[in-house]
Amino acid sequence: MGEKPKTKAVLPWMRSPVDVSLFEQCPLHLLPSLDPRLKVVLENMDISSLYPVQVGVWQETIGPGAFQRDLCIQSPTGSGKTLAYALPIVQTLSNRAIKCLRALVVLPNRDLAIQVKEVFASIAPAVGLSVGLAIGQSSIADEIAELIKRPKLEAGICYDPEDFAPELQSSVDILVATPGRLMDHINNTKGFTLEHLCYLVVDETDRLLGEAYQSWLPTVLQLTHSSDESFYPHASNFLPFSFNSLKTRRRCGFERGFKGKPSPRLVKMVVSATLTRDPSKLAQLDLHHPLFLTTGQSRYKLPEQLESYKLICESKLKPLYLVALLQNLGGEKCIVFTSSVESTHRLCTLLKFFGDLQIKIKEYSSLQHQSVRSKTLKAFREGKIQVLVSSNAMAHGMDVEGVRNVINYDLPAYIKRFIHRVGRTARAGQTGSCFTLLHKDEIKRFKKLLQKADIQSCPDYSIPSDSIESLRIIYTSALEKLKETVEVETSRKRKIGFKSSKAGKESETNQSKE
Template sequence: MGEEKQGSVPVLPWMRDPVDVALCQECPLDEVPCLHPRLKLALQKMGISKLFPVQAAVWLETVGPGNFDRDLCINSPTGSGKTLAYALPIVQMLSNRVVKCLRALVVVPTRDLALQVKEVFDAIASPLGLCVGLAVGQSSISDEISKLVTVPEYDAGMSFDPDDISLGLQLGFQSKVDILVATPGRLMDHINTTRGFTLEHLYYLVVDETDRLLRESYQSWLPTVLGLTQFNDDHILTVANSFLPNAFGPLRTRRTCGIERGFKDKLYPRLAKMVLSATVTQDPGKLVQLDLHHPLFLKAGLMRYQLPENLESYKLICETQLKPLYLVALLKTLEGEKCIVFTKSVVSTHRLCTLMNCFNNLQINIKGYSSLQTQRIRSKTLKEFRKGEFQVLVSSDAMTRGMDVAGVRNVINYDMPKYIKTYVHRAGRTARAGQTGRCFTLICKDEVRRFKKLLQKAENSSCSDHTLPSSLIEALDATYQSALEKFREIISEERKKSKSISSQSSQEKGKRQKSE
């Protein structure tokens, strides 16, 4: 889906006067106000000695003087430390909890990003005795339930009204986690089917990669979550009830629960929200769905789109049919540095990766990463890439959102992105956490003008020309032609195999229909 055109929709009043987090100074851990000693020690074990500007700004608005009186919308460049920015205050604020209940929910768009976010939470939450859960569909739902909810042994022989969540908790259902990181689809599975799973005690909601999560409904997860957590809002309850299955029963306000010490016959604290992205949408129609409470807009810089401060951008002009050759030559000059190569689609990822591996004596290990692969294969590939077992990862835009791989020195746009939003997320896989990095984009001559116009929409967007030695191109040409021949043979065999499988499937379908 394309990005919204600037000026095509009105900007909400609270977005017109953002707080510039770029003006906030890095803060040494010794100077962070109210930081829990064990949380400080956990950060030091992670090799962290100070908070980045966005982390310090969020801390001051949540734990510090701000006291989380307002919901936060955070627009900060990729690699600026947004995950830790929301994880730190949540762990700090839950550190004194007495009863284990699900208090914080973090919703992210992809499984791989969820796994990464959970790792960050685990590192800082475990030392404070907090438990972090994961709901992403990586394992069976029964396995996830066993890790999220304690089910009473006598449940099977007792009648249980699914409408009465309070009764369920009294019968022995109890959350095993304080914090849950989830993808929206699997979150809805648990809301709709998992007995004892409740959001009644939720204090904090984080929506990471907000623009992507608001672009797709994911079984209407957002109105459902808000309906299950907010109180005294008949409109939200009505909307949420319209999406829930009849078996779930009508939603009630949190005020009626009264099962937790200190809240009997009293209103629960409001649900505090943090929404984040490097490319936050400005569409009021989308943002209003979040029902933000007196939101405060934290933003880095003046322009809407921000590239990492220490990023160097280059364009490499070549003929379209020679792009694979120039890519190989570029990788040769990078001398084994860790790189991510982005293509325009999952099919292009497969084809380019196949072609690259047809080069003889390339001495560069290359693997592909896309949604065509199973989750198990993607996770295995990502793990190997992080360990440095191969140098080049060819990927579709499945890798653009939030993924952090240490040591990625270069990002290469094999296919020029259509939108600045995509460029920002791709380029953000390098130059993270204050490190330096480079982004190369391969383009043909008739794309130069459009590429220049694209970059003008972002801050820190200067882009230099990059040239490769003509001797290197000439030396690789014969190998390139040989690789093309091998590639054509492989693709031809794949097509034959695909046709054969399709034909067998059609025949089997025809036999079933005839039998029926």
């Protein structure tokens, strides 16, 4: 007899999720307990009702659930997850009179963090809350000036530095951060503390749990835990040496800067469009009686208003099919996804050599400097760029209004990546299209990929052969120009590498002489 197929372990609390797709959209005037000030600011943002996932989260936080359990939220991209956690956090913190850091939202990259910060910043000031950003986009000194408030000293009084230690306080109630810069502030910024933290949001959870990111998670959990070290025995191994003294000051239920009063439990909200089922990864979060909110039975779900097509093309002529497709789409806002940052650069360079396409095209990848990416993204949002050629840097969480089409120039290796890519369009109830370019030998693999999302078929999208033939001459010329460009860039990189190597050797020689 053959062996039974192995089944992956599923945590008990994930077996009976709350299906938020069963919730109806709720008009703001019917939303229970919504602060009138937040209602006004939402209406000014043209938001008249909450989406199902937002209603579901509201019920488990401000409603009967009352933040009694940690929440794991899985919902398709574009379904409104950011506002789903931002709104209840802002409402709850509006009752706090003391200015201190109460909520921390962690995201894997700067662009996502900026986007989430903007959501918080659009509603928090209405109830007297301020929002900070710690992502390394500016110098750490500038960030510290934004995050930490120093007391004003009275004029004419001389203070002895040895006797006078000014009390430093947080300037923000809510902080949106990337892991690396968060750890910089934890380790080095005077006055920066998580001792009052009440809410921790881990957005794009799969990515944040998939990489170590300087052990930010065990450090944050240790610095905010409401019990002794035995509750989280291994966290101290990851803590900076300077925080060892904190362990001696902790007492179960009475710590974290609450001056003798029982401290509130640290509430965690875990958010992803494709939440991992790996028990070992989820265990890192140390969740408290977690409640799983999801959409439907399938883990992988495409946006409801998405139309998906496959485009079969000859391998050597793939760029021609892409150009013909872009022309057919008539300048609609598109994101073209490739398999790597190198492919992104070469494809974008090649497209620019196709003559006057009447389409503004730019590349977007992690190889570019942050300021370049931010400038490109701003132009794309404003419609000054119609086509963005991107690596997977744009695949996770990014929300750009008006993206009508996603094009998979390279077939993604995993269904999870496919889900995140196509989620850049058909967001928030809008319509959108996805086109996947395939060689004949990729069709079978693509079919298996879609079956994991319970999709049994995908219609063909055809490009007339005369459209391809008309581009052949231009394509030959563009390939020659691309080859020349690549040779120039390669030569330039070699020179820079040689100069760096030479400078390094000279430095070593000088040091040895000294």
